[in-house]
Amino acid sequence: MTGQELAEWLRQALPMLSEAREELGDLDAAAGDGDLGTTVAGGAEAVAAALAGMASTASPGEVLRVAVRVFAKTNPSSFSALLGAGVLAGARTLGDAAEVDATATLNVGRVAAAVIAERGQSAVGDRTVLDALVPSLDALAGTLSGSRAQQLQAMITAAQSGTEQTATMVPRRGRAAWVGERSRGFSDAGATAYLRFLEGLSRSRDRS
Amino acid sequence: MTGQELAEWLRQALPMLSEAREELGDLDAAAGDGDLGTTVAGGAEAVAAALAGMASTASPGEVLRVAVRVFAKTNPSSFSALLGAGVLAGARTLGDAAEVDATATLNVGRVAAAVIAERGQSAVGDRTVLDALVPSLDALAGTLSGSRAQQLQAMITAAQSGTEQTATMVPRRGRAAWVGERSRGFSDAGATAYLRFLEGLSRSRDRS
Amino acid sequence: MEVTNAEHWDGKVMKKLINEPESFVDEMLEGLLAAHPAELRRASTEERALLRADAPVAGKVAIVTGGGSGHLPVFLGFVGFGLATGVAVGNVFSSPSSDAILAATQACHGGAGVLYLYGNYTGDRLNFELAAELAEAEGIASATVLVNDDVASAPPDRSSERRGVAGMVFAFKCAGAAAERGDDLATVAEIARRTVAATRTMGVGLSAAVVPTVGKPTFVLADDEMEIGVGIHGEPGVRRGRLQSADAVADELFDGVAAELDLGVGCQVAVLVNGLGATPVEELYILFRRIQHRLDEEGAVVHRAFVGEYATSLEMAGASVTILGLDEELMALLDAPARSPFWRP
Amino acid sequence: MEVTNAEHWDGKVMKKLINEPESFVDEMLEGLLAAHPAELRRASTEERALLRADAPVAGKVAIVTGGGSGHLPVFLGFVGFGLATGVAVGNVFSSPSSDAILAATQACHGGAGVLYLYGNYTGDRLNFELAAELAEAEGIASATVLVNDDVASAPPDRSSERRGVAGMVFAFKCAGAAAERGDDLATVAEIARRTVAATRTMGVGLSAAVVPTVGKPTFVLADDEMEIGVGIHGEPGVRRGRLQSADAVADELFDGVAAELDLGVGCQVAVLVNGLGATPVEELYILFRRIQHRLDEEGAVVHRAFVGEYATSLEMAGASVTILGLDEELMALLDAPARSPFWRP
Ligand SMILES: Nc1ncnc2c1ncn2[C@@H]1O[C@H](COP(=O)(O)OP(=O)(O)O)[C@@H](O)[C@H]1O
Ligand SMILES: Nc1ncnc2c1ncn2[C@@H]1O[C@H](COP(=O)(O)OP(=O)(O)O)[C@@H](O)[C@H]1O
């Protein structure tokens, strides 16, 4: 996939995040301060605008860098700062390569997850975005030889089950940690945001 | 009637004003700031306590002076200040006389109404307590030869009709004046308070 | 411990951090005096009369104010150096007693007379007049200036009936500075009168206050309504309408106020955007932004801006806009030093 | 003109004096800078970085703070002489960007290093850390002190996870005074750390705030409920219960705070009773009254009391109680002169 194709794919996936504004806000409110809907939906809209204005010659790494910088800057927060640091580091693994494939994507994801865990001092099981991200990368690793549609489906299935499990976890990181037991029954907002993003990518792919 | 009889009569009449707390508050809120329920009910309770503690030898003038001073001091406001100034001046006409009759009462009322009108720069028709007070004094003047029950009934009838008429008047005095047309349909709170007081006197008389 | 303050209306509860509603004012005063012992004290003869700690100030005109509680910082927040000398404190939204006014007068009088400076409300006027008569009988000379800055409370030709709202802050400040610099009673009164004459205010209410002893709101606004011209006791305003944007509201308040002031190019003004209680100060700055734009259009110069809570109505949501047209002398008096627990120099 | 800010929930409308929810912060800043032009300015490189007008102050340690909007006077109200030097402004209840923090850092740096002093929130920490790295690369030395005064947000053994609330006001004041008197970076940081270590806060919420871009409350309390231990973003507290009397609430907050302080006979403390936004200051004084009684019982001496709005949560009703245990040096720093649009000397 070229940079231009990646930009277009992302651009069509982002409206899914706008649609999730209220869901994400409510989930974040159940455990934290309720701003994640604004962070994610507002960020997605800004990113879509930035991508629309990008040169068609941009590399996939460049596309990711621009997208995540705009996302992190639009509505700074824990989620966008962690995601920003993670994806920026991940995008560095792509260098200036003109194309990106599933293996390269997996690298980006692994690095991003590691940076998020390090900066956030968090791990799988702490009720964060990592509980959806890490299993989805494992699923991608298991379907590297499959079609893109198969890969995405496997990632979604894994992220979905990871996200559902967060509803049973007691949060240990971020604002949600103070709430403890109270958030039980609600999925983690960041994990849900990531799941919706994957679903957006899948919907965008189906359309094109 | 002796001072002691007057004190007892008043004391038994005052609970009627406590019962009217909400009605008076609501009426005052429709046109002003809604505090008349507190002023009148709170004042009545304080007066009842003060009367209970009075020497049995107090003259009717003394009873009135103590009652109205306590009333004015407990919850200072337009109504209590006007009533205070009016009744204090009225009570002065009684001197140290050991008894008070209907004619003397009429004098007290006339003086009180005049002082209220002067201090309040108001007249009958301005949608104030005067619209109940003045007609009720006229009624008393017309039944001076009747029984006390007849006098009181005539006063109530006149005060009632005067109070009802205030609902059609545009206020020209006090906080209510700013509301203008808006208060139409609601009786004046101060006039209603006076009417309830007369009703309390009648109820108290029936009981004793 | 069960709550004692749970009056119900429409299924709602009075949600306040209070004890017995009847002790609201006295407990508030106790807390206030404990918090500011170096700045405020009570008159020895009366609980509801408060003074700046160094009163009486010998040889200077004393300014005595007062009114109902529930408007902090008004009234007692404006007792201090370069401001009012003493205050008589009423129940919530009710006049102080003439006893309290007289006690404040006696304790404040420094031999140069007393200016009574307060809002134009019948109840307050009646009690202040009575106290003034009694003080007079004791040989204390006094003058009275009523603040009537609220343009929404009566038309211009009946402006003497207008109520006093947030604009009284400017009157305290200018008259207080005049008294502090040693002006005589007639001059201090003239300054107060001049300040009031050049001050106009108009407010908007978004929700009503609940008086503790009443236990339910004085008025009810629908969820999308505002009351333009509301008074600081929740008195109904000039119209009730659908909630509008901050800029549209600021325009309506500005127009009401500016219509009666002489705002020419280069004229100097002081602006006060006042919160009524529950409205965040962030919103007040959004209102001020528009007022500043409008004044820029007129060519008027904002000499000083005040944005915050100065005259509140308990937990009412809403705001008011006050403009004071300044001459050279008022400008100097406004800038003169002053200090109270609620006023920063 | 129709209102643009009428999001509905449960049949209710967001009742605010705002324009487009998205412009809330920028319009607020525009109004604020217009109102206080002599005291505050923007960094030339970044709209969301504000500085005291005379920054950088050569040779003195700069203090840079920041955080989400919606808490006025926190954060930007504590930028001024004897307080913080600059501030990075985030969206409502959200972290400022690292760009804004870096811009504030560059514009504030007077050659003696920068102290980052802000509340302990993950998002803020991540962005401040990034900015600190970038500033470091430009040769700007920095130290960081996180404020974590809220006892309700984590147990004592996990106090490093606690969030920063109203107590940060004391940290700004003491560290700001240290910087102003010329202390070096290590000393200013030590003062800040010492202040934070001696500061504890606990709050109560009676109603929730509505973030303009969200349009509905972050949480919903029943009409007779309160949230003990609520955070300044409306984060749930330690327990939810029936509304209680002011004295009972003050006792619960005092007990939570005092348990971790060494309040002996004769010890000196500063007390802050802070309003969260919609609660009338009268009620804060009623709370303070009880806190004063409790401190009297302990034999502690209230060196200074602050009662009012310092760290708010938009229109949330509620309050918090902060106590700072003072040593000789902190006492002097707390009393040192300071000035900002929100801080009176
Ligand atoms: N320390 C952390 N490590 C990993 N993920 C985190 C961490 N803290 C928060 N998150 C993720 O971010 C989401 C909340 O993001 P956001 O609302 O931006 O936080 P905040 O409002 O506290 O700044 C959580 O649902 C979680 O998925
Ligand atoms: N100027 C006046 N003259 C005569 N009566 C008046 C005057 N002003 C008010 N009142 C009476 O007092 C009542 C209101 O009293 P109150 O609630 O104490 O006034 P406020 O709240 O304005 O101090 C009115 O209903 C009216 O009957």
Ligand SMILES: [Mg+2]
């Ligand atoms: Mg959040």
Ligand SMILES: [Mg+2]
């Ligand atoms: Mg009234």
Ligand SMILES: [Mg+2]
């Ligand atoms: Mg308030």
Ligand SMILES: [Mg+2]
């Ligand atoms: Mg407020």
